[in-house]
Amino acid sequence: EVQLVESGGGLVKPGGSLRLSCAASGFTFSSYSMNWVRQAPGKGLEWVSSISSSSSYIYYADSVKGRFTISRDNAKNSLYLQMNSLRAEDTAVYYCAREAQPVDYWGQGTLVTVSS
Amino acid sequence: EIVMTQSPATLSVSPGERATLSCRASQSVSSNLAWYQQKPGQAPRLLIYGASTRATGIPARFSGSGSGTEFTLTISSLQSEDFAVYYCQQYNNWPRGTFGQGTKLEIK
Numbered sequence: 001e002v003q004l005v006e007s008g009g010g011l012v013k014p015g016g017s018l019r020l021s022c023a024a025s026g027f028t029f030s031s032y033s034m035n036w037v038r039q040a041p042g043k044g045l046e047w048v049s050s051i052s053s054s055s056s057y058i059y060y061a062d063s064v065k066g067r068f069t070i071s072r073d074n075a076k077n078s079l080y081l082q083m084n085s086l087r088a089e090d091t092a093v094y095y096c097a098r099e100a101q102p103v104d105y106w107g108q109g110t111l112v113t114v115s116s
Numbered sequence: 117e118i119v120m121t122q123s124p125a126t127l128s129v130s131p132g133e134r135a136t137l138s139c140r141a142s143q144s145v146s147s148n149l150a151w152y153q154q155k156p157g158q159a160p161r162l163l164i165y166g167a168s169t170r171a172t173g174i175p176a177r178f179s180g181s182g183s184g185t186e187f188t189l190t191i192s193s194l195q196s197e198d199f200a201v202y203y204c205q206q207y208n209n210w211p212r213g214t215f216g217q218g219t220k221l222e223i224k
Contacts, residue, residue: 035211044218045152045160045203050211059211095159102150102207104171106159 002026002105004096009110016086016114022079022096022107030054030074033099036081038092039109046092049081050099064090086114118142118209122202122216128224131194137219139187139204148208151180151189154218155200163202164189191221199223 008020020036036048049070050059058070069082079096093109119142129135139149147167152160162171164180167187177192191198201220207213 033211045205045215047211047213047215061212099211101148101210102162102165102205102213104162104165106161108159 002098004098004105004107006094006096006107006110009094009112011113011115012086013116014087014114017082017084018086018112020081020083020094020096020110020112024077024079024096024098027098029072029077033057034072034079035097035099035103036070036079037095037097037103037106038090038112039095040089040092043092048094051079083112086112088114090114117212118145118206118214120204120206120214120216122204122219124219125217126220126222128222129194130224131196133194133224135191135194135198135221137189137191137202137221139182139189139216141185141187141206144184145206145208147183148206148210149180149182149187150205150207151178152203152205153198153200154203160203194221196223 003025005023012018033052035050051070067085071080091114095109096107097103098105121140123138149167151164154160168180179190181188201218203218204216
């Protein structure tokens with residue numbers, strides 16, 4: 001069974017940093033591209049970032065480019081999102097999602113709240 | 117950026133009736149269109165990909181159609197568990213897959 005479990009969310013002040021993690025199991029992690037997708041409270045879904053299976057290709061939404069860094073460790077079956085210079089508008093549930101064109105599995109999400 | 121527009125924003129339907137949800141792309145996405153279902157407090161679940169192929173374990177009452185810029189999700193006979201928010205997503209412009217704003221399917 002495919003499982004994606006996010007962690008690392010919490011309350012952070014504007015300008016602060018946070019690192020999200022996603023632990024994957026139930027599939028060959030190193031064979032799949034992975035994504036972060038977020039959802040602001042009461043709002044729709046927004047793609048944030050993608051990373052290819054070997055980390056050769058990395059993409060970001062314009063809204064987070066230069067502030068967020070996606071990475072992965074295939075030996076640990078883990079995906080990460082380093083978030084710096086956080087803003088109030090980054091407040092959202094962040095989902096780790098497996099890419100199969102389209103996304104076929106999602107984690108349960110971790111809430112990031114940016115507030116003073 | 118490809119903009120996805122869903123209609124209506126809210127759809128009220130009685131259990132047992134048919135529901136038809138629409139999704140329009142601002143430019144052609146071929147058949148690279150997916151539908152997701154999201155219930156409160158839960159992650160989205162993939163229903164349809166390739167515009168018309170049901171994902172694993174999805175009941176036959178869910179069907180998708182369309183290509184290019186116009187797409188439809190039909191739920192043939194609504195069950196109580198089907199009341200949720202539905203999102204379409206284009207993945208033709210991978211990885212910048214854009215989502216529609218969602219259609220809330222509520223009980224009439």
